[in-house]
Amino acid sequence: MVKSEATADWREARRQSARAAIVVAAWALVHEEGLAALSLRDLARRAGITTPTVYAYFESKHAIYDAMFGQAAADFAAYVAEPYETDDPRAALLEGARRFVEFCTADVARYQLLFQHVIAGFEPSPEAYAPAVRALADTRELLALNGFTDPRQLDMWTALLNGLVDQQISNDPGGERWVRLIDDFVTMFCNHCQTPHRPRARQPGRSRTKGARR
């Protein structure tokens, strides 16, 4: 029994290694041709195998996307969960924002797979999606450390950062035009959320025009 179990383990390890190699080739391909341009023929050729062999490791094209998604989500969760050097909540929040934007802009195809729904009928499996949920929980905690516990504030935070990433990718790919605004955005967000929520008052008479001061 011992020997057969060891053999099984070894085989399983080989199998996972082969699967990983295919995923590596898949990433290389989508980096060159775009996320949606992944074809099994090109993938097989790049991986040094043939198309049917791909099906020995993945039951469909979507299964490959799913493996890529799972890996990307795990990388993302690990990246944002890495310990922060500071113990100042505000500085940690800023660092978290920077990490998010850097992670997203560093690999457009990965960002599209993880956060946008570029692939037509693809939905990630729960297992692949799990790390993304963890990462969101980490973000929630980061905000809570700063006293921002309102769910609306989490939604604002994600919209803020996604907006930066999206504009950066769409209108200045490879540049820093929107990345440079991170600090400003974090300051803006924190100042806004720290002001006590008075039920709108103000606005005497009328033309407030330039008015708003806090």
Next chain:
Amino acid sequence: MVKSEATADWREARRQSARAAIVVAAWALVHEEGLAALSLRDLARRAGITTPTVYAYFESKHAIYDAMFGQAAADFAAYVAEPYETDDPRAALLEGARRFVEFCTADVARYQLLFQHVIAGFEPSPEAYAPAVRALADTRELLALNGFTDPRQLDMWTALLNGLVDQQISNDPGGERWVRLIDDFVTMFCNHCQTPHRPRARQPGRSRTKGARR
């Protein structure tokens, strides 16, 4: 000569009408199947013609996307340029934000075509793109009326609104979870931009590491 010119005009009108009908069918198709799923076969069938006839009006599939882009950009420019009921700059800015978000979330395929780069090798022609440039200029003016003339502030504004739209579409399609944050975002943005730009100082006491406070 008069008659031949009139005939030419009539023929041209017929031609433009036929082109428009194809574009209408194209929109109907992408609304059902997704922007990238536009195929000339399905398009022809839906338009009540055959594939070669499509090529009598458009020289390629990209030309159809271009016509769709031009129409969408024109609609967008007209939508945001419609006169505002208020003469309060701040209220107009808020209304502009609402219009942008509403326009984008009302038609996801249109948003993807206009503002994201979902179609692989497609780049809109300058003529199709022109209205989008006008609309951006209008936005710039709207900000200027509020005293926000820094180009960075325009970038912040677009990032803010695109972030809302993106999160709304990706994570709550058809809902209002992020749409509801518009007022908050506009208030946050205006308050932030109206505070005088002092060169960072402050925050005694604690090790503030990166220390952004304004």
Next chain:
DNA sequence: GTCTATAGTTTGATAGAC
């Protein structure tokens, strides 16, 4: 301009020998 017919590719996926 509109059709029938089809060229010429590329796609995801499978059968069956080894």
Next chain:
DNA sequence: GTCTATCAAACTATAGAC
């Protein structure tokens, strides 16, 4: 597990009759 060979279906685009 890996291959050769291939299927069945989709795709964009074109040729040529009418």
